Amino acid sequence: xxxxxxxxxxxxxxxxxxxxxxxxxxxxxxxxxxxxxxxxxxxxxxxxxxxxxxxxxxxxxxxxxxxxxxxxxxxxxxxxxxxxxxxxxxxxxxxxxxxxxxxxxxxxxxxxxxxxxxxxxxxxxxxxxxxxxxxxxxxxxxxxxxxxxxxxxxxxxxxxxxxxxxxxxxxxxxxxxxxxxxxxxxxxxxxxxxxxxxxxxxxxxxxxxxxxxxxxxxxxxxxxxxxxxxxxxxxxxxxxxxxxxxxxxxxxxxxxxxxxxxxxxxxxxxxxxxxxxxxxxxxxxxxxxxxxxxxxxxxxxxxxxxxxxxxxxxxxxxxxxxxxxxxxxxxxxxxxxxxxxxxxxxxxxxxxxxxxxxxxxxxxxxxxxxxxxxxxxxxxxxxxxxxxxxxxxxxxx
Amino acid sequence: xxxxxxxxxxxxxxxxxxxxxxxxxxxxxxxxxxxxxxxxxxxxxxxxxxxxxxxxxxxxxxxxxxxxxxxxxxxxxxxxxxxxxxxxxxxxxxxxxxxxxxxxxxxxxxxxxxxxxxxxxxxxxxxxxxxxxxxxxxxxxxxxxxxxxxxxxxxxxxxxxxxxxxxxxxxxxxxxxxxxxxxxxxxxxxxxxxxxxxxxxxxxxxxxxxxxxxxxxxxxxxxxxxxxxxxxxxxxxxxxxxxxxxxxxxxxxxx
Numbered sequence: 001x002x003x004x005x006x007x008x009x010x011x012x013x014x015x016x017x018x019x020x021x022x023x024x025x026x027x028x029x030x031x032x033x034x035x036x037x038x039x040x041x042x043x044x045x046x047x048x049x050x051x052x053x054x055x056x057x058x059x060x061x062x063x064x065x066x067x068x069x070x071x072x073x074x075x076x077x078x079x080x081x082x083x084x085x086x087x088x089x090x091x092x093x094x095x096x097x098x099x100x101x102x103x104x105x106x107x108x109x110x111x112x113x114x115x116x117x118x119x120x121x122x123x124x125x126x127x128x129x130x131x132x133x134x135x136x137x138x139x140x141x142x143x144x145x146x147x148x149x150x151x152x153x154x155x156x157x158x159x160x161x162x163x164x165x166x167x168x169x170x171x172x173x174x175x176x177x178x179x180x181x182x183x184x185x186x187x188x189x190x191x192x193x194x195x196x197x198x199x200x201x202x203x204x205x206x207x208x209x210x211x212x213x214x215x216x217x218x219x220x221x222x223x224x225x226x227x228x229x230x231x232x233x234x235x236x237x238x239x240x241x242x243x244x245x246x247x248x249x250x251x252x253x254x255x256x257x258x259x260x261x262x263x264x265x266x267x268x269x270x271x272x273x274x275x276x277x278x279x280x281x282x283x284x285x286x287x288x289x290x291x292x293x294x295x296x297x298x299x300x301x302x303x304x305x306x307x308x309x310x311x312x313x314x315x316x317x318x319x320x321x322x323x324x325x326x327x328x329x330x331x332x333x334x335x336x337x338x339x340x341x342x343x344x345x346x347x348x349x350x351x352x353x354x355x356x357x358x359x360x361x362x363x364x365x366x367x368x369x370x371x372x373x374x375x376x377x378x379x380x381x382x383x384x385x386x387x388x389x390x391x392x393x394x395x396x397x
Numbered sequence: 398x399x400x401x402x403x404x405x406x407x408x409x410x411x412x413x414x415x416x417x418x419x420x421x422x423x424x425x426x427x428x429x430x431x432x433x434x435x436x437x438x439x440x441x442x443x444x445x446x447x448x449x450x451x452x453x454x455x456x457x458x459x460x461x462x463x464x465x466x467x468x469x470x471x472x473x474x475x476x477x478x479x480x481x482x483x484x485x486x487x488x489x490x491x492x493x494x495x496x497x498x499x500x501x502x503x504x505x506x507x508x509x510x511x512x513x514x515x516x517x518x519x520x521x522x523x524x525x526x527x528x529x530x531x532x533x534x535x536x537x538x539x540x541x542x543x544x545x546x547x548x549x550x551x552x553x554x555x556x557x558x559x560x561x562x563x564x565x566x567x568x569x570x571x572x573x574x575x576x577x578x579x580x581x582x583x584x585x586x587x588x589x590x591x592x593x594x595x596x597x598x599x600x601x602x603x604x605x606x607x608x609x610x611x612x613x614x615x616x617x618x619x620x621x622x623x624x625x626x627x628x629x630x631x632x633x634x635x636x637x638x639x640x641x642x643x644x645x646x647x648x649x650x651x652x
Contacts, residue, residue: 022470028469031492032408033492197519198526199526199528200408200409246519248518251519310516310532311519313528313530315407320557349532
């Protein structure tokens with residue numbers, strides 16, 4: 001079988017910003033190559049990617065990650081049968097208990113002022129696809145015989161009904177669950193192995209954290225009231241980031257299943273999901289302090305490769321920190337580094353095989369012309385990767 | 398007996414032996430459970446699979462570049478208020494390089510080698526967000542020598558910057574002439590007294606009842622063979638690089 005792994009490499013300039021901070025408000029950092037680098041955690045960028053999905057994909061393709069799963073399911077039940085609005089939360093709770101083996105309770109902060117309408121929540125964030133919630137709603141409505149909670153409880157003791165509820169949460173995973181995985185603490189067999197791997201973004205250069213001391217004027221202070229209305233500091237850094245992610249396309253297809261529509265090739269769900277991830281990962285940005293710094297940028301260079309053995313990060317090209325050039329800026333030298341490092345690495349390890357796409361902006365990235373690959377726009381990149389993935393999945397199936 | 402050695406190098410790695418719940422720690426070197434997990438994943442074994450054959454492999458690791466610990470404060474956002482709430486503290490090893498080896502029957506070790514060459518699940522260094530920065534396998538990854546000899550014989554895998562830094566900070570400010578003395582951590586042979594123990598031999602990775610047995614560890618040292626492993630990875634025609642330094646401690650391949 002053809003093995004298909006997608007490698008995504010990105011160089012992105014970010015001006016003064018604090019996208020991802022620790023408990024003291026300081027931007028995250030790490031040591032690499034013996035010097036301190038700016039860092040944006042993989043979790044922060046995965047969350048940003050997932051948020052972009054909301055704009056790129058229809059809601060039914062996506063999951064909801066929340067503790068308020070009972071409420072979410074109750075809404076679905078009510079949508080199915082508006083007359084069940086009264087008992088929907090209880091029906092939802094019983095069905096979720098049977099399906100996931102988890103327990104649900106009213107959180108303490110709400111129980112205090114409970115007027116009888118508080119809805120139970122799970123103890124941890126649960127990740128369910130909209131289709132899974134719909135399937136659970138169907139189970140709840142049918143097995144309760146139209147809203148009878150006692151009858152539902154009884155019905156779910158039956159092996160077959162219980163299995164139906166479990167199947168409802170174990171099939172038809174959403175695109176984001178298939179990509180990022182799912183952990184169900186109380187029921188390990190419902191876990192989904194993530195098909196993507198997102199690395200922490202690191203600056204290609206040494207990056208020290210700076211501190212901005214600010215004062216704010218009180219508009220109504222009179223002449224005699226000197227001094228600022230407020231003072232404070234905010235930490236930030238600027239960075240040229242190397243971002244890397246790998247998608248195990250075969251695993252993604254196992255998670256998503258093959259397409260069921262007659263007029264579609266079986267590879268459609270996986271190739272669509274790959275494209276959605278690619279676009280979302282490229283164009284997303286963690287939102288931390290973005291209104292303070294307005295650091296809305298897009299990548300200057302994107303290299304996408306299809307691998308047939310193992311994924312390869314190019315972070316090693318930047319282990320020796322990129323120095324400031326005479327012209328200033330780090331992008332030009334970063335591109336030169338990649339242009340030299342990538343062919344060398346691939347030749348030494350005998351890996352120069354799969355297709356390569358290069359999507360780049362501006363004169364500073366010209367060095368990347370030296371990489372053997374197709375130069376594309378973002379639109380063409382998405383289209384061509386989608387076709388290549390579909391073809392490989394089709395030939396390997 | 399055959400030995401398979403992996404080079405574990407990446408900006409971030411995390412090797413926990415007691416890393417559960419909100420405080421996810423890391424040891425200062427790769428754990429046996431972590432490396433066996435990588436191998437089992439490469440073979441595509443599900444989490445609940447039998448591991449007895451892997452657990453029986455003899456494990457050792459050489460610390461080529463110790464790295465430093467990084468604390469990551471990890472938050473989630475509250476669904477109601479949008480407020481950030483603390484979820485976990487994660488520790489990583491930054492900037493480290495290791496050589497980890499497993500020794501066992503030739504057939505099993507060769508199968509593991511083949512699996513790492515074309516892994517079923519993508520490999521990572523202890524945590525999914527930590528991809529390797531260099532290929533795990535290197536020339537000489539498979540060896541017929543005993544584990545300890547094999548680990549002693551592998552060229553020093555430290556990064557160039559680290560080698561340079563050590564050379565600058567030799568005793569009395571003088572340039573070091575010999576490469577670093579490296580720490581070796583090896584499974585304690587049966588019947589011998591271990592230097593320390595870890596709960597680190599995986600019994601099962603099944604998330605419902607993850608289980609680890611105690612593993613005794615013997616420590617040792619080695620003067621790593623002088624060699625710059627990154628020499629062949631250097632950009633061939635990068636402009637503005639300094640000329641080769643005369644008398645470099647790493648020999649002819651060093652620039």
